[in-house]
Amino acid sequence: MSVSSEHERIARLGARLRSGALAEQDVGIGDDAAFLHPELVVSVDAAVEGVHFLPRFAPWAALARRAAVAALSDLAAMGAAPMGMLSSLILPRGLDDATFDALVEGYAQAADEHGAPVIGGNLAAGTEVSMTTTVLGRTSAPLLRSGARPGDALYVTGAPGAAALGLHALLRERETDDRFARFVEAWRRPWARIDAGLALRGHASAAIDVSDGLLADLGHLCAASGVGATIDIGALPHDATFDAAAAALGRDPVELVLGGGEAYELLFATAGASPIEATRVGTVDAEPGVRLRHADGRVAPATLAGFDHFASGGER
Amino acid sequence: MSVSSEHERIARLGARLRSGALAEQDVGIGDDAAFLHPELVVSVDAAVEGVHFLPRFAPWAALARRAAVAALSDLAAMGAAPMGMLSSLILPRGLDDATFDALVEGYAQAADEHGAPVIGGNLAAGTEVSMTTTVLGRTSAPLLRSGARPGDALYVTGAPGAAALGLHALLRERETDDRFARFVEAWRRPWARIDAGLALRGHASAAIDVSDGLLADLGHLCAASGVGATIDIGALPHDATFDAAAAALGRDPVELVLGGGEAYELLFATAGASPIEATRVGTVDAEPGVRLRHADGRVAPATLAGFDHFASGGER
Numbered sequence: 225m226s227v228s229s230e231h232e233r234i235a236r237l238g239a240r241l242r243s244g245a246l247a248e249q250d251v252g253i254g255d256d257a258a259f260l261h262p263e264l265v266v267s268v269d270a271a272v273e274g275v276h277f278l279p280r281f282a283p284w285a286a287l288a289r290r291a292a293v294a295a296l297s298d299l300a301a302m303g304a305a306p307m308g309m310l311s312s313l314i315l316p317r318g319l320d321d322a323t324f325d326a327l328v329e330g331y332a333q334a335a336d337e338h339g340a341p342v343i344g345g346n347l348a349a350g351t352e353v354s355m356t357t358t359v360l361g362r363t364s365a366p367l368l369r370s371g372a373r374p375g376d377a378l379y380v381t382g383a384p385g386a387a388a389l390g391l392h393a394l395l396r397e398r399e400t401d402d403r404f405a406r407f408v409e410a411w412r413r414p415w416a417r418i419d420a421g422l423a424l425r426g427h428a429s430a431a432i433d434v435s436d437g438l439l440a441d442l443g444h445l446c447a448a449s450g451v452g453a454t455i456d457i458g459a460l461p462h463d464a465t466f467d468a469a470a471a472a473l474g475r476d477p478v479e480l481v482l483g484g485g486e487a488y489e490l491l492f493a494t495a496g497a498s499p500i501e502a503t504r505v506g507t508v509d510a511e512p513g514v515r516l517r518h519a520d521g522r523v524a525p526a527t528l529a530g531f532d533h534f535a536s537g538g539e540r
Numbered sequence: 541m542s543v544s545s546e547h548e549r550i551a552r553l554g555a556r557l558r559s560g561a562l563a564e565q566d567v568g569i570g571d572d573a574a575f576l577h578p579e580l581v582v583s584v585d586a587a588v589e590g591v592h593f594l595p596r597f598a599p600w601a602a603l604a605r606r607a608a609v610a611a612l613s614d615l616a617a618m619g620a621a622p623m624g625m626l627s628s629l630i631l632p633r634g635l636d637d638a639t640f641d642a643l644v645e646g647y648a649q650a651a652d653e654h655g656a657p658v659i660g661g662n663l664a665a666g667t668e669v670s671m672t673t674t675v676l677g678r679t680s681a682p683l684l685r686s687g688a689r690p691g692d693a694l695y696v697t698g699a700p701g702a703a704a705l706g707l708h709a710l711l712r713e714r715e716t717d718d719r720f721a722r723f724v725e726a727w728r729r730p731w732a733r734i735d736a737g738l739a740l741r742g743h744a745s746a747a748i749d750v751s752d753g754l755l756a757d758l759g760h761l762c763a764a765s766g767v768g769a770t771i772d773i774g775a776l777p778h779d780a781t782f783d784a785a786a787a788a789l790g791r792d793p794v795e796l797v798l799g800g801g802e803a804y805e806l807l808f809a810t811a812g813a814s815p816i817e818a819t820r821v822g823t824v825d826a827e828p829g830v831r832l833r834h835a836d837g838r839v840a841p842a843t844l845a846g847f848d849h850f851a852s853g854g855e856r
Contacts, residue, residue, distance in 0.1 A: 227636060237644050268661060274666075275665045310582060320543060344583055346584050347550065351668055352666060356584070356662070
């Protein structure tokens with residue numbers, strides 16, 4: 225009996241389901257979302273209790289809002305304007321109505337904030353809460369993972385390690401400590417970078433959202449583009465407050481920035497300057513693989529792996 | 541702590557999420573699927589282990605194919621041509637690769653058979669297997685639930701009780717008994733009535749797929765149309781083989797035809813004759829509610845309830 229990793233499984237799934245019936249210009253499995261009939265972008269994402277969150281991490285409305293935002297982030301990464309969402313909820317039979325109403329409220333908030341009305345869904349019973357969100361958007365010029373070229377600059381929006389730091393605080397039940405409040409909030413209330421994605425159309429050569437972690441997602445972008453990249457560790461966005469909070473939890477701040485998932489920031493490549501507020505973190509290379517440039521100028525292969533739900537037996 | 545029924549919850553969900561941002565001609569929550577920007581139809585459905593199926597009921601490929609068909613059936617009910625599917629799988633961490641490959645195979649079969657390529661999806665870990673399928677289709681003339689008018693004839697395709705009879709055989713572990721083979725196969729290998737749905741455009745005044753059960757789904761159609769209906773029990777489609785198999789399991793054949801869910805047949809109303817092969821089972825009335833005309837001519841309110849995952853503490 226073999227149990228391969230999530231990424232191996234996605235590769236096998238793609239090999240069997242590769243979308244033969246799609247039109248020439250369409251994109252099926254393999255990017256942040258599917259791209260259909262030039263205008264339509266669609267993607268799906270699931271948040272599962274005990275895997276992606278514990279109920280104690282946030283009020284139920286925030287957990288549902290977060291599930292929706294995680295899915296909407298794939299629209300941002302494609303440079304798509306949201307059209308709507310479908311919410312498929314699996315709920316334990318005894319789940320009380322107050323919790324149910326909070327889940328609905330969370331979806332409604334995400335819908336209002338991101339301009340993505342909930343247009344349908346499904347309810348079913350199950351052992352744990354799972355929230356599967358399908359998002360629909362449109363763009364006639366999608367941002368794909370596959371257009372990065374050697375020499376392009378690499379940028380990332382926001383603070384990609386903040387949510388991961390917040391998650392570590394939550395896992396250690398330190399969320400009431402003021403030092404971690406900002407980062408716990410980053411985990412609890414992420415935003416899909418819809419406006420950034422729209423602004424990047426026609427400017428970015430490739431883009432992806434940081435869901436697995438900056439290095440892991442950069443690896444996906446490079447593989448899709450047939451290129452490599454070098455990240456300059458000294459350029460990574462983190463401040464003294466972040467470093468101190470990471471140290472208080474015994475975590476290395478750079479590892480959090482490079483490896484922390486669920487940030488929902490956009491990582492993109494561009495031949496020119498960034499048209500939006502973002503931090504330049506590195507450069508696209510012709511040589512495959514992702515490398516890190518350390519403070520002393522040494523360049524070495526990057527070794528951090530992104531979080532893999534199936535292979536990981538870790539704390540989450 | 542209150543735990544309301546699935547239908548009550550859907551009503552509350554609709555009240556909070558009612559799609560205010562949709563264009564005038566669009567349909568959000570409340571029909572078989574959402575109808576967006578005249579051409580796009582989208583819906584989502586989940587199949588959960590222990591709720592919708594047990595692993596012993598069929599090979600994994602058949603269970604996955606069935607999950608996809610259940611979702612595709614909503615496109616059929618809307619009179620939409622499939623464009624593609626997204627498959628969001630939640631799988632136990634130890635699930636072996638042979639099972640995973642079988643799930644993929646099942647989706648591939650459904651995709652090939654129904655002309656609906658899998659264009660994306662998601663993998664996550666969880667306690668039990670759940671398969672959430674988003675389907676996308678297109679039509680410029682959707683079949684809605686809401687157009688039935690008094691005097692319209694009611695038709696249903698195929699044999700709406702067959703899958704439910706097969707499920708009863710499976711629950712009693714009688715699937716190897718030749719008397720039940722045809723019905724077990726009906727449960728294991730349903731088909732979405734895509735061609736029927738397409739043929740009904742411009743002919744049916746209202747349509748719905750039989751997923752909760754003929755009477756329950758007729759109730760949904762009538763409520764959406766602001767009408768009632770009378771079903772003629774003597775006209776219901778079931779043959780002597782069906783009746784004998786039902787009797788062998790201690791089930792009433794008429795109750796199976798009226799109450800059996802997961803049939804994925806189409807129930808529709810039309811002012812004219814049916815343009816497709818289907819059985820006329822009754823008539824639309826102005827008086828709200830669903831009634832049954834018994835063999836002796838007596839007409840009485842229908843009392844069977846469709847299956848409700850949340851309210852039911854039953855055998856499934």
